[in-house]
Amino acid sequence: MNEVLKQIGEIGIVPVVVLNDAKDAEPLAQALCDGGLPCAEVTFRTDAAEESIRIMAEKFPNMLVGAGTVLTTEQVDRAVAAGAKFIVSPGLNPKVVKYCVEKNIPITPGCANPSDVEQALENGLEVVKFFPAEQAGGLAYIKAIAAPYVGMKFMPTGGINPKNVKEYLACDKIHACGGSWMVKGDLVKAGEFDKIRELVKEAVEIVKESRGK
Numbered sequence: 001m002n003e004v005l006k007q008i009g010e011i012g013i014v015p016v017v018v019l020n021d022a023k024d025a026e027p028l029a030q031a032l033c034d035g036g037l038p039c040a041e042v043t044f045r046t047d048a049a050e051e052s053i054r055i056m057a058e059k060f061p062n063m064l065v066g067a068g069t070v071l072t073t074e075q076v077d078r079a080v081a082a083g084a085k086f087i088v089s090p091g092l093n094p095k096v097v098k099y100c101v102e103k104n105i106p107i108t109p110g111c112a113n114p115s116d117v118e119q120a121l122e123n124g125l126e127v128v129k130f131f132p133a134e135q136a137g138g139l140a141y142i143k144a145i146a147a148p149y150v151g152m153k154f155m156p157t158g159g160i161n162p163k164n165v166k167e168y169l170a171c172d173k174i175h176a177c178g179g180s181w182m183v184k185g186d187l188v189k190a191g192e193f194d195k196i197r198e199l200v201k202e203a204v205e206i207v208k209e210s211r212g213k
């Protein structure tokens with residue numbers, strides 16, 4: 001497996017970040033690293049995404065900074081030029097997936113049914129996002145969908161929280177979980193980076209408990 005994806009699996013939780021102002025990128029990355037999750041999926045939902053990725057990648061070179069909500073190959077280029085080490089998308093866009101595979105850029109596209117998973121397999125992917133996880137059927141659905149695709153691992157995202165994340169992480173089909181609960185927009189906006197760091201620490205403890213470490 002690709003080294004970046006391997007590291008994401010070891011970290012266990014990918015904070016999904018929506019930043020409206022790139023000035024928040026540095027203190028947020030600091031809080032994530034200090035709390036023990038040196039990783040972020042910065043979503044291309046806002047204009048500040050590209051600059052935020054650039055700042056995080058420059059100031060925290062050891063951090064796994066990736067781009068989320070990547071819907072076009074042009075966004076892939078912008079994200080990677082800014083320093084993104086991985087790409088995530090809510091769905092499986094064959095054009096975007098092929099583009100990333102050709103360029104050796106780790107991509108984790110969203111899959112919500114067996115046909116999506118088969119497209120991912122055809123492109124040689126070993127990890128896919130499962131989105132929106134809770135709303136689309138949760139862990140029971142992942143276990144059912146994973147059964148025929150023996151080597152495939154899933155990164156559920158959407159509706160994951162400190163309560164249900166344990167059960168996901170304890171399942172051997174789960175590579176890591178994505179979630180925004182520790183980096184909520186209102187906390188970022190209010191500059192509550194200490195609170196974010198504490199929520200991140202709690203998340204790290206949950207990963208350890210779930211994996212029996």
Ligand SMILES: O=C(O)C(=O)C[C@H](O)[C@H](O)COP(=O)(O)O
Pocket residue numbers: 016043045068069070088089090131157158159160178179180181
């Ligand atoms: O924007 C994207 O590309 C997405 O994939 C959506 C996010 O992953 C989820 O919105 C996070 O879900 P929550 O943890 O429930 O907030």
